[in-house]
Amino acid sequence: MKELIEFINNNLQITYIIILAIVVGVEVIKSIPAVLHTPLMSGAxxxxxxxxxxxxxxxxxxxxxxxxxxxxxxxxxxxxxxxxVGGFAVTNRMLEMFKKKK
Incomplete structure (x- = not known):
């Protein structure tokens, strides 16, 4: 535990960047409309x-x-x-919803 605290103190800027990236990532993902989920899944x-x-x-x-x-x-x-694999499964399921039913 002592080594972890020492590592964080020595790399404080990296720690701030990671925390900022997490907060920005969560905020960006929360504001994505449902229409864009399939293209974003492909990017993921x-x-x-x-x-x-x-x-x-x-x-x-x-x-x-x-x-x-x-x-x-x-x-x-x-x-x-x-x-x-999970991303392709979700994308495939979403694309199946847009196909016309026979």
Whole structure:
């Protein structure tokens, strides 16, 4: 715990930027109309794809004995893939609602 507080004190500007990014992100997402959810989901899928590629690259360049980096990279890959699959499922379901019924 002492190390965490020391890290935050040494990187106070980064901490402020992260907090500001969280607040701005929440406010932007709350004000999005429902019509734009499908295009935004596609954008979120693209961002998750970038996260997956980045996590794979980090895992490739990490030391094979560094289990923390490998574990975090694996977790990032799994969560990114789940986000992409879920995003495509939601997008597909929303697009099915706009098709004409027979």
């Amino acid at each position: 899928n693209a961002l998750s794809g970038v996260v997956i590629v980045g996590a794979i690259l980090v895992m490739l360049h990490s030391d094979p004995k560094d289990y923390l980096a490998l574990g975090l990279g694996f977790t990032a890959v799994v969560l990114g893939i789940l986000n992409v």
